[in-house]
Amino acid sequence: MTALAVGCPYPPCTVPTRDLQPIRHSELRMDTHHRGRVLTLRRIAPVVKLTARSWTVTQESSSGGTERLEVILHRSNHGQDILESESMFMVKEPYYTLSDQGDPTLRIDHPSDLVVCTGSLGNDISCPSSGEPGGAVAATAFAAPVTNTAKECKDEGNAALKQRALPRALAKYTNGLQLVAKDTAANGSIACDLHRNRAYVNLLLNRLDEAKADGTASLTGIKDQEHQDLDAKAYFRTGHAAYNLGDFQEAKSLFEEQQRLAPSDRDAIAYLRKTEVRLHEQATGEYDFRKIRAGLSKTAPRADAASFDRNTEVKKSPGRGHGLFATRDMDVGEIVLCEKAFCVVWGHEDEALTVMTYDVRDDMIRGFPAGLCKAIVQKVLNNPSQIEKVMDLYGDYQGIGKHLIMRDSGPVIDTFKVHDIVARNAFGPGPVYSGGPRAEEDVRNASTGLWIRASYLNHSCVSNSKKEYVGDLMVLRAARPIGAGEEITHSYNESGDYDARTAALKTTWGFACTCALCLAEKADGTALRTKRRALELEADAWAEVEHAAKAKRISIVKARCLARSINDTYEDVRYNGLPRTALLRIRKWLTEATTRDLAGC
Numbered sequence: 001m002t003a004l005a006v007g008c009p010y011p012p013c014t015v016p017t018r019d020l021q022p023i024r025h026s027e028l029r030m031d032t033h034h035r036g037r038v039l040t041l042r043r044i045a046p047v048v049k050l051t052a053r054s055w056t057v058t059q060e061s062s063s064g065g066t067e068r069l070e071v072i073l074h075r076s077n078h079g080q081d082i083l084e085s086e087s088m089f090m091v092k093e094p095y096y097t098l099s100d101q102g103d104p105t106l107r108i109d110h111p112s113d114l115v116v117c118t119g120s121l122g123n124d125i126s127c128p129s130s131g132e133p134g135g136a137v138a139a140t141a142f143a144a145p146v147t148n149t150a151k152e153c154k155d156e157g158n159a160a161l162k163q164r165a166l167p168r169a170l171a172k173y174t175n176g177l178q179l180v181a182k183d184t185a186a187n188g189s190i191a192c193d194l195h196r197n198r199a200y201v202n203l204l205l206n207r208l209d210e211a212k213a214d215g216t217a218s219l220t221g222i223k224d225q226e227h228q229d230l231d232a233k234a235y236f237r238t239g240h241a242a243y244n245l246g247d248f249q250e251a252k253s254l255f256e257e258q259q260r261l262a263p264s265d266r267d268a269i270a271y272l273r274k275t276e277v278r279l280h281e282q283a284t285g286e287y288d289f290r291k292i293r294a295g296l297s298k299t300a301p302r303a304d305a306a307s308f309d310r311n312t313e314v315k316k317s318p319g320r321g322h323g324l325f326a327t328r329d330m331d332v333g334e335i336v337l338c339e340k341a342f343c344v345v346w347g348h349e350d351e352a353l354t355v356m357t358y359d360v361r362d363d364m365i366r367g368f369p370a371g372l373c374k375a376i377v378q379k380v381l382n383n384p385s386q387i388e389k390v391m392d393l394y395g396d397y398q399g400i401g402k403h404l405i406m407r408d409s410g411p412v413i414d415t416f417k418v419h420d421i422v423a424r425n426a427f428g429p430g431p432v433y434s435g436g437p438r439a440e441e442d443v444r445n446a447s448t449g450l451w452i453r454a455s456y457l458n459h460s461c462v463s464n465s466k467k468e469y470v471g472d473l474m475v476l477r478a479a480r481p482i483g484a485g486e487e488i489t490h491s492y493n494e495s496g497d498y499d500a501r502t503a504a505l506k507t508t509w510g511f512a513c514t515c516a517l518c519l520a521e522k523a524d525g526t527a528l529r530t531k532r533r534a535l536e537l538e539a540d541a542w543a544e545v546e547h548a549a550k551a552k553r554i555s556i557v558k559a560r561c562l563a564r565s566i567n568d569t570y571e572d573v574r575y576n577g578l579p580r581t582a583l584l585r586i587r588k589w590l591t592e593a594t595t596r597d598l599a600g601c
């Protein structure tokens with residue numbers, strides 16, 4: 001398994017690039033964050049891509065000094081390795097330190113600290129010119145040839161789109177829009193075309209905020225047939241982006257506009273229907289699970305469904321931060337919460353990656369779903385509107401806080417904060433895509449996901465809810481009657497072994513459970529718990545090999561005997577109203593055996 005050290009967290013740069021002072025290579029100091037400074041570099045070597053990092057050799061233009069530049073974990077940009085995407089970079093507030101192998105390195109932990117200079121990714125950042133302090137080389141010396149007209153940009157973007165070269169298409173359309181913005185006499189319709197086409201590329205790249213903005217900006221409002229058809233297309237793209245963001249009310253209005261302009265458009269009709277189903281799910285919690293399940297497969301493991309959260313609200317939970325509380329009475333089996341994952345990475349997908357982390361803060365080694373962390377960072381980088389709800393989740397490190405900070409090169413993401421949020425809030429749904437073999441997944445490629453609302457669920461070993469998954473839809477049901485105002489809890493760790501369970505809760509979730517069951521088991525003392533555990537293991541092993549369905553009377557007597565000796569380890573007063581978890585397996589066996597016995601009478 002890949003190893004990754006989680007060093008001391010440090011915040012990303014939040015200063016706009018133009019307000020940073022250039023720094024020279026010779027000014028770099030070891031183990032220093034050069035706050036308020038920016039270093040401009042040119043890549044001069046191929047990129048070495050490892051499982052959880054990429055590195056290359058760079059050169060500072062004025063001094064010619066070379067430096068190793070390494071990007072940790074978050075190194076991809078629209079499917080390309082960021083270091084490979086261009087040759088000129090600016091490192092904001094460079095962090096100069098030793099790599100894990102002991103090489104002096106400029107280390108990038110936060111993607112927003114590495115700015116790609118003008119070129120194929122199409123952002124409008126130019127590196128400082130050579131005349132500026134620090135003497136950096138002008139970006140244009142290394143950038144792609146400049147296209148002359150917006151029309152040429154559009155044609156080149158269309159050609160790139162045809163070849164599925166999405167970052168290039170995005171860059172070309174962006175370039176075209178920059179040219180239009182500079183040219184006051186430019187034809188307005190070319191801007192609409194560029195926005196409309198870029199909306200499509202943004203949709204394909206899952207940049208949904210931008211897809212919505214482009215779709216809206218592309219509307220012509222002209223009432224002839226040709227323009228109405230173009231506007232219908234724009235409404236469809238905007239509606240699609242809103243649908244994928246889960247904004248179903250907005251999506252509905254947009255698809256309705258599309259239908260108004262193009263009444264016979266089948267896409268509009270189909271999407272309008274789907275959106276109405278989503279709105280119904282969202283409002284009522286009524287789902288056609290059979291249909292949703294039927295739509296799932298290994299290649300399409302994400303459910304087309306809305307989230308239903310009206311039975312719950314987030315409130316303070318004394319001693320445990322925030323928690324999820326019932327807004328109404330619920331019966332056993334009733335849906336408490338049904339939530340689509342904010343982000344899920346399935347074990348069979350290329351993105352799946354579990355790494356061993358060593359955290360210097362608490363001197364602990366843990367398995368960490370690095371693939372999920374990367375996917376979440378990508379999603380919020382691409383969709384800044386989603387940042388605050390993720391950053392509002394519980395995590396030990398606060399970093400730059402939860403509020404969105406937009407800078408010239410995009411949103412600023414504190415990846416240490418995302419790391420800590422994932423560490424404390426991710427769940428493992430198991431390989432639940434329909435028909436998938438359960439054995440396919442192990443600890444190195446476990447499926448993991450983040451469910452925002454469910455992240456507020458606190459743990460109890462005697463919880464009142466149970467969860468299951470339909471694809472990436474988490475379905476949480478009441479395990480016993482829940483009253484309005486009651487806190488909803490579920491079990492993060494279901495081990496019956498008190499010592500193993502409390503150790504896991506401490507290591508993974510960072511707290512000591514004080515539920516009634518833990519208090520009772522703690523009061524039992526080590527000797528009694530050890531005795532009970534030995535009896536439980538003996539009984540479970542016996543039940544494993546004895547077939548309940550074919551059990552003879554003598555086996556039933558033996559099982560009752562085993563159950564009695566386990567039961568005797570529970571003190572009645574202490575365990576009044578609490579589950580006797582060590583008895584679960586043997587009692588199940590007895591129920592199966594005696595039911596068959598009775599059925600045979």
Ligand SMILES: C[S@@+](CC[C@H](N)C(=O)[O-])C[C@H]1O[C@@H](n2cnc3c(N)ncnc32)[C@H](O)[C@@H]1O
Binds near residue numbers: 455458510
């Ligand atoms: C998934 S979050 C649950 C929501 C969290 N309480 C919040 O404020 O957002 C998990 C974290 O909640 C806290 N937590 C959950 N259950 C707890 C419990 N039974 N006792 C104390 N803290 C608990 C721990 O800090 C844990 O790491």
